[in-house]
Amino acid sequence: MKKPFFETRVPGALMLVPLAPVLAFQAWRTVRRTPRLAPAAGDEHGFLPGAAGPVFRVVVIGESTAAGVGASLHARALPGFLAETLRKRLRRSVAWSVTGESGATARRVATALVPAAVVPAVPGTEPVDRASADLVVVTVGINDLIRRRSLRSWTADITDLVDVLQTRFTDATLVLAGMPPVHRFPTLPRPLRHVLGARARTMDRIMADTARTGGALHVPVDEVMARDRRLFASDGFHPSPDGYRAWAEGLADAAAPAAPAPGGELTASQGE
Template sequence: MNPFLLPVIAAQGLYVRYSTEVLPPAGGPTTGTSEASGTEGSEAGGEPMRIAVLGESTAAGCGVDSHDDGFAGCFARALSERSGRPVEWSVWGRHGATLRRIRYRLLPEVSSGLRVAALLAGVNDVLTRRSPQDWGQDLEAVVGELAERAEQVVVTGVPPFGEFPSLPGTLRRYLAARAAELDEVSQRVCAGVAGVTWISSTDVLPMGPEFFARDRFHPSAYGYGEWARIVAGKVAM
């Protein structure tokens, strides 16, 4: 990064911080059940599949009114459609949470006996300039514990800052470069843990205006639905 651009990045960061609307987390229950439709799976009904979603503001459902329209609810419906089974979902999310906070504050609350656990993190670690080394240490600990509680763990890549319409160009490129550094570490960490799958955020590209909520930073109900559908498609049935 050109050091002469750092004042520009700092100024753009302050502008975005004070001009972007702060959307609250999704309301309503943080647990639910998605009934099987049987449209894709060969096994209709049966024992419910238990899943958990853990992470930052996207796990908390910022941008939608309820978790039914957030990642957790959409992920459960997509898995139910694929498997033909009902899916019981739980979500542990916190607006502004870094991976360190997720590790020590949220992870201990996640139950065991899960079929799938999804980790949504990275935005706040990029924004707070956490080092790739610190990120890797926390990620290794988090996915290691999740792998003991779930048959399969999916880790989503850092959301693509280059697509965020709320970010000015120079800041957007700077944050995208930092996110790429964390994603490189994530790929390496996840590849070393059995049952853990890393999913690149580029799989949800391109993102049109309808993908974003009114803050132009978090996903809309449509955006969560598209993202969750793609992630669910990577889960082994």
């Protein structure tokens, strides 16, 4: 019988033992030198009016990138840009909400943030049913990486998270945003960058397999984005507003097909 993926990587981990002192020092120095940015401010929900038809409801849940660290306002971070992109693609009004917490792990998101998430209501209407979101996007993983969560535990935590999401949002498209390309983070020195990057890629593969099995959609982060320093915030770790916009566009492309233009013609994004 084929061994679980995390068991096949144990010998590789042993090869890192000689580097342990170097990695520990680099991690300590990086934490000391990296500026601590605050989460985004402003409303944690919004509404973008569009064409006639049912409102498309978007819920964003997760760790610091859901909380908007690196941007000044949620409207100029992942949820706001995601709603803006979906309004253009779907030609519909979009209501959005975000429930984020810096430092949240996959287990924390599943046990505390998902139950607390609120489906956005349309201004001037009655509150909607708690399960009636159209799209739920979850950002998670970087804190499990930093805290050295075992791959076995990570697999169990992601499985539980998908199960909780399926129960909580019964009719929504569920999206797990992929792990960021840590091996390209400008704030991380070598070899720490490569070691954490390799671990992040392993975690991302586990996330993709779990999402597929659980009926969710895994959307990997475009690695090309990480080559543009302008897409990083001043800490070299979180996205800048431009980074959040680029990320939101990639998520929207994967999660929601574009609506046909008037006359049945394809939009520009469909024709590419």
